[in-house]
Amino acid sequence: MSRPKTDEGENVTTTTNTSTIRTATTDKLLEVRDVGHVYGSGEKAYRAVDHLSFAVAPGEMVSIVGPSGAGKTTLLRLLSGLLTPSEGEVRLEDKVIRGVPRGLAMVFQDYSRSLLPWMSVEKNILFPLNNSPKTAADRRAIVAESIEAVGLGGHEKKYPWQLSGGMQQRVAIARALAYRPRVMLMDEPFASVDAQTRSDLEDLVLAIRAAYGMTIVSVTHDIDESVYLADRVLVLSRAPARLVADIPVELPAPRDQIATKENETFIHIRSRVARLVRSGGDPLSEE
Numbered sequence: 001m002s003r004p005k006t007d008e009g010e011n012v013t014t015t016t017n018t019s020t021i022r023t024a025t026t027d028k029l030l031e032v033r034d035v036g037h038v039y040g041s042g043e044k045a046y047r048a049v050d051h052l053s054f055a056v057a058p059g060e061m062v063s064i065v066g067p068s069g070a071g072k073t074t075l076l077r078l079l080s081g082l083l084t085p086s087e088g089e090v091r092l093e094d095k096v097i098r099g100v101p102r103g104l105a106m107v108f109q110d111y112s113r114s115l116l117p118w119m120s121v122e123k124n125i126l127f128p129l130n131n132s133p134k135t136a137a138d139r140r141a142i143v144a145e146s147i148e149a150v151g152l153g154g155h156e157k158k159y160p161w162q163l164s165g166g167m168q169q170r171v172a173i174a175r176a177l178a179y180r181p182r183v184m185l186m187d188e189p190f191a192s193v194d195a196q197t198r199s200d201l202e203d204l205v206l207a208i209r210a211a212y213g214m215t216i217v218s219v220t221h222d223i224d225e226s227v228y229l230a231d232r233v234l235v236l237s238r239a240p241a242r243l244v245a246d247i248p249v250e251l252p253a254p255r256d257q258i259a260t261k262e263n264e265t266f267i268h269i270r271s272r273v274a275r276l277v278r279s280g281g282d283p284l285s286e287e
């Protein structure tokens, strides 16, 4: 759901009554301000992230790519509040994140460890909701809706070990969705499933995003996926991670696994991202 921009560089949102609301391009739901991170101290100090700044607007889908070991997971941990940056700050809705804030949900690569094996599909989704929404009936309704949204209707009473890997990752996505997060963070979410399931899950994320207007930040090693899913691809350098490119992806919606990947713009962006990642983020690779 990238917003069209005016010549003046403003984002434009059109409301249902045809009036137009103009918001500045500084429409920041999540903001990374000059963030650096160093693991350890003294001689063992290791700088994983360096002077990183970017923002994510409401409803945007942003992919983050970079060479292996660049610091992508570190960045996601900083965004989620699991790690406190050594320098700079991360803001969600203009509030500095200290610890894991309400309003963020994470989907991890390893679904087998993120689901509770002794709980059914519906209980896995219900459990983290605690008392929000307030009534049990509302919580049950939101769980049922989320299960339908990920295409798992009829599997509510099953246990994770009775489901395929792709279905388990659908449960993890439903759990994040039920929470109605302000931002969904995904760390290599489809790296552990086969190619066909991966494509299906990518399309599921696009469908959910279209239906719920979700803001999503996804870290991936898969360059095709980074471009296919996103409104913007952020490319990180070799460690310590710096931002080397912020590439808008202007491709028609809805995206399609075959037609989108045949599109010349897609091919061009994918090649550009691949060159940057292979070179470790050397801008000269673009020449």
Ligand SMILES: Nc1ncnc2c1ncn2[C@@H]1O[C@H](COP(=O)(O)OP(=O)(O)OP(=O)(O)O)[C@@H](O)[C@H]1O
Residues within 6 Å of the ligand: 039, 040, 046, 048, 066, 067, 068, 069, 070, 071, 072, 073, 074, 075, 239
């Ligand atoms: N807890 C830690 N203590 C010390 N160093 C760490 C820690 N976690 C990560 N690192 C180091 O920080 C660097 C970045 O790691 P990170 O896992 O963020 O990279 P990544 O881009 O996600 O890697 P990959 O592409 O392999 O998934 C690596 O050199 C890693 O060894």
